[in-house]
Amino acid sequence: MSEKHLKDALDTLKTTGVRITPQRHAILEYLIESMTHPTADEIYKALEGKFPNMSVATVYNNLRVFREAGLVKELTYGDAASRFDFVTNDHYHMICESCGKIVDFHYPGLNEVEQFASHVTGYKVHSHRLEVYGTCQDCLENAGKQIL
Amino acid sequence: MSEKHLKDALDTLKTTGVRITPQRHAILEYLIESMTHPTADEIYKALEGKFPNMSVATVYNNLRVFREAGLVKELTYGDAASRFDFVTNDHYHMICESCGKIVDFHYPGLNEVEQFASHVTGYKVHSHRLEVYGTCQDCLENAGKQIL
DNA sequence: TACACTAATTATAACAATTATAAATTAAGA
DNA sequence: TCTTAATTTATAATTGTTATAATTAGTGTA
Numbered sequence: 001m002s003e004k005h006l007k008d009a010l011d012t013l014k015t016t017g018v019r020i021t022p023q024r025h026a027i028l029e030y031l032i033e034s035m036t037h038p039t040a041d042e043i044y045k046a047l048e049g050k051f052p053n054m055s056v057a058t059v060y061n062n063l064r065v066f067r068e069a070g071l072v073k074e075l076t077y078g079d080a081a082s083r084f085d086f087v088t089n090d091h092y093h094m095i096c097e098s099c100g101k102i103v104d105f106h107y108p109g110l111n112e113v114e115q116f117a118s119h120v121t122g123y124k125v126h127s128h129r130l131e132v133y134g135t136c137q138d139c140l141e142n143a144g145k146q147i148l
Numbered sequence: 149m150s151e152k153h154l155k156d157a158l159d160t161l162k163t164t165g166v167r168i169t170p171q172r173h174a175i176l177e178y179l180i181e182s183m184t185h186p187t188a189d190e191i192y193k194a195l196e197g198k199f200p201n202m203s204v205a206t207v208y209n210n211l212r213v214f215r216e217a218g219l220v221k222e223l224t225y226g227d228a229a230s231r232f233d234f235v236t237n238d239h240y241h242m243i244c245e246s247c248g249k250i251v252d253f254h255y256p257g258l259n260e261v262e263q264f265a266s267h268v269t270g271y272k273v274h275s276h277r278l279e280v281y282g283t284c285q286d287c288l289e290n291a292g293k294q295i296l
Numbered sequence: 297t298a299c300a301c302t303a304a305t306t307a308t309a310a311c312a313a314t315t316a317t318a319a320a321t322t323a324a325g326a
Numbered sequence: 327t328c329t330t331a332a333t334t335t336a337t338a339a340t341t342g343t344t345a346t347a348a349t350t351a352g353t354g355t356a
Binding site for chain 1: 222224225226227230240242244245251253255258261262264265266268269270271272273274275276277278279280281282283284285288
């Protein structure tokens, strides 16, 4: 399953004329396997065992390459670090405001929002971004304990 | 109309025990009157005529105060500068990917998305964020001209 | 397989947005 | 008016990210 994702991703890169380096292979692999929407720095730290000489710039450069190839989405949060998400199929993010944990969920058909928005603003619509903020169950439970 | 907004905002601050300084008054006034969702730096530059000695830190500090009081929303965009939006009633943003222009639009009832997301993830939901990306009419026209 | 060409990596410095600090100033209630 | 704690200011520090230039290493071709 994730094997296939990796292979597909590498194929996509090849056909776009992007070289497959060991670093790129490792970053992609890590992105696909980790379910945690990591930051560039987390990727960097996770791979420094395998690549002691790798530079942060390499991570950033390659994340940009992947983003431009459509393999990866960047989730931006002000001056906090961006998080990177391997693109599988369309999904949205639920974010815990207490601990920052992000989980995916699917929701069908917000196309009508795009149509509506395009109609009232006159913009030609490309895409949209939806995120839901709340508190995850772990944090809810911890909050409960503190009251006791 | 915007007079009333300003008065209400100042009242809110007063009841929260926040002092009304000339700088705060001016920043709020600028936020309410400008329809452009300014960055902290834009606010700083816009007011440096009135307050030649004001520091950027003051702008940032007060935007945080306003945010915590619920008067202002911060729109974050990765390493680009945050934009600040005076809260009137709920609306969403349509953002031009070509020139960055942001316009507001209203859309009723995405509550069901929140309910759905809460159900599938187990999170307790507080809020959500929706943005639509596209190209504004000005940029569409300019693109047309370049082809000719 | 070896070569050549170009892209990618590395190390480092630069940058820009934001925040922390400490001293000076000031709003607002008594 | 006086007092006091909050706020502002000026500056330095921090953090995420990108630019630069030199070195290294994929990959197509002979």
